Amino acid sequence: MYDPRLVQPMRDETVAMGLEELTTVAEVDAVFANHNGTALVLVNSVCGCAAGTARPALKQALSHGVTPDNVYSVFAGMDKDATQRARSYFGEDFQPSSPSMALLRDGEVVTMLHRHMIEGRSLEDIAADLTAAFDKHCGTTV
Amino acid sequence: MSGHVFHPGHHDLHGITVVVETSGDNTYVGRFDREDDELAYLKDVGVHEAGSQSWGEYLDRTMLYGVKVDQRDLVVPRAEITSVRKLTEVAGR
Numbered sequence: 001m002y003d004p005r006l007v008q009p010m011r012d013e014t015v016a017m018g019l020e021e022l023t024t025v026a027e028v029d030a031v032f033a034n035h036n037g038t039a040l041v042l043v044n045s046v047c048g049c050a051a052g053t054a055r056p057a058l059k060q061a062l063s064h065g066v067t068p069d070n071v072y073s074v075f076a077g078m079d080k081d082a083t084q085r086a087r088s089y090f091g092e093d094f095q096p097s098s099p100s101m102a103l104l105r106d107g108e109v110v111t112m113l114h115r116h117m118i119e120g121r122s123l124e125d126i127a128a129d130l131t132a133a134f135d136k137h138c139g140t141t142v
Numbered sequence: 143m144s145g146h147v148f149h150p151g152h153h154d155l156h157g158i159t160v161v162v163e164t165s166g167d168n169t170y171v172g173r174f175d176r177e178d179d180e181l182a183y184l185k186d187v188g189v190h191e192a193g194s195q196s197w198g199e200y201l202d203r204t205m206l207y208g209v210k211v212d213q214r215d216l217v218v219p220r221a222e223i224t225s226v227r228k229l230t231e232v233a234g235r
Binding site: 047049050093094095096097100112114115116117119120121 | 152156157158159205207208209210211228229230
């Protein structure tokens with residue numbers, strides 16, 4: 001685990017862009033036990049190789065016209081129990097990685113952006129993947 | 143804080159999920175950490191063995207669902223490596 005003082009700016013960055021931090025199992029369960037609608041979960045990470053791009057890419061994507069109903073974050077390596085619980089809602093097929101982003105609709109993962117889809121890519125390309133997913137899954141249900 | 147890196151001075155592929163093909167039966171998929179004159183060091187590595195699930199299916203499933211980790215740390219002799227490519231360049235998206 002990293003020094004919480006070093007990590008705090010990375011937490012603040014997500015809160016400033018409108019994400020609700022889930023730091024305990026109880027908080028995760030309260031949100032996802034019976035979740036309806038769309039939600040994006042950022043599995044945050046200290047790793048600058050990927051998370052340093054993931055966070056601003058998400059910020060850019062959230063300025064798009066179509067966005068999830070709710071946006072949350074859990075912090076891998078810091079809030080381990082909450083992160084593990086959040087991953088349990090993603091389904092057992094998905095392997096853990098951080099940073100990563102899961103878009104859920106009515107409790108089911110409809111898009112997963114794994115770490116390997118983030119690392120080494122531009123902010124704009126990642127944001128484009130996210131906005132495409134938002135357009136596909138977060139529009140008005142007919 | 144965006145772009146902050148705790149480990150500066152790293153290899154170009156440091157932190158990137160790569161597919162390491164070897165002259166043996168195994169292909170490795172994991173995060174490239176570093177290399178020296180003789181060895182390449184990988185983290186959180188999935189191992190595909192020839193003769194099991196097809197190579198392409200294994201990589202496509204890994205692309206879709208992520209790396210199923212078989213070994214947390216793996217050291218591969220560079221003499222055995224035939225190619226190192228990013229997973230995103232090898233598997234379909």
